[in-house]
Amino acid sequence: MQWDYSLGAWVGYLRYRSVWPLTLLALKSTAYALAFTRTPGFQTPSEFLENPSQSSRLTAPFRKHVRPKKQHEIRRLGELVKKLSDLTGCTQVVDVGSGQGHLSRFMSLGLGLMVKSIEGDQRLVERAQRLDQELLQALQKEEKRNPQVVHTGPRHRPHHVVRWVDPTALCEELLLPLENSPQSEARLLLTGLHACGDLSVALLRHFCRPEVAALASVGCCYMKLSDPGGYPLSQWVAGLPGRELPYRLREGACHALEEYAERLQKAGPGLRTHCYRAALETVIRRARPELRRPGVQGIPRVHELKIEEYVQRGLQRVGLDPHLPLNLAALRAHQAQENRVVAFFSLALLLAPLVETLILLDRLLYLQEQGFHAELLPIFSPELSPRNLVLVATKRPLGETFSVLETEDS
Secondary structure (H helix, E strand, O other): EEOOOOOOOOEEEOOOOOOOOOHHHHHHHHHHHHHHOOOOOOOOHHHOOOOOOOOOOOOHHHOOOOOOOHHHHHHHHHHHHHHHHHHHOOOOEEEEOOOOOOHHHHHHHHOOOEEEEEEEHHHHHHHHHHHHHHHHHHHHHHHHHHHOOOOOOOOOOEEEOOOOOOOOOOOOHHHHHOOOOOOHHHOOOEEEEEEEEEHHHHHHHHHOOOOEEEEEEEOOOOOOOOOOOOOOOHHHHHHHHHHHHHOOHHOOOOOOOHHHHHHHHHOHHHHHHHHHHHHHHHHHHHOOOOOOOOOOOOOHHHHHHHHHHHHHHHHHHHOEEEEEEOOOHHHHHOOOOOOHHHHHHHHHHHHHHHHHHHHHHHHHHHHHHHOOOHHHHHHHOOOOOOOOOOEEEEEEOOOOOOHHHOOOOO
16 A cells, blocks of 8 residues: 555555656645645544444434534544633633534533534524433433433533624624623633634634634635635735635535545446536536536436436536437537546646645634634544644644644543
């Protein structure tokens, strides 16, 4: 086995019929050298060695309704937030864009933190509140069954708030302390697990307020960043020539290198999805030239479909007539380019960590330019969670303590 720097993964030795072009080798090495490391300070998470579907580091009540990826994320980020809260003396955690509340629930009912959970979707908040009650009942039953296990520390239910956070304006609700946290003593820690697009930027702007002492933000959906407004933020990146990041680059930065490296190794029929999607785009642009890169919801079992069947389903998903007349000869010609499309996608993916690095570096510098202390730490296993870099910031220096936040507890 050898490490493939272009994909950030271990791959088997391959034999090529010719030497790769020197320019391609140089591009691969340069992209790897300039990108932030995505490798955390641990190997494959030991929590899934016994059962790949259940984290051994979470008790059964906290695993219910939570996929393995999310189990890993809420445990790792929750434990980092707990350490950061203790180091900075924060009295309240604000989880922004909390969704169904899995992270908030673990931090409050599992780690004893005071948590305010902010989410703009009323339905998700109602679901989170039901899951809170279900978890509380499960924990109480577990304690009755096993009285030897004594629960230590406070157990606070998260306080849920339905509120849409405008990325361009200050959200006072986000900064208000809970009723049992007096205004004079409130020190807030802001966090967001894969807060989408400009929502991550909003967290940074709110961090600048005096009420906030610490930040732990994991971004996502870079293609939804506004420009200007969401990128660039720092004066340094704004002054770079050619700093523009078009939609295609920002969208590519959200793809999973490690997962795609595995797909390339297997060389399965699922790789044809890229070719099918490209063919669909040509049909969409002929029918509606102004409709560019519309979101196409996942089409199951693509590799079992004929290309015309995929195109018809895709047209329906973007609101176009699925019975539009199709040029089957042209679609077949597109399908014949499948290997070239995969090669092109692989080259684009080579740059994904570099684009993500520029976006996150911009956020890091934005905080440092204002005199704050910030670091980027890879806390998730990239195989489980591709967006695995957390931006940690504090108002006062922590020095080498930042490295403690990244480590696994024994």
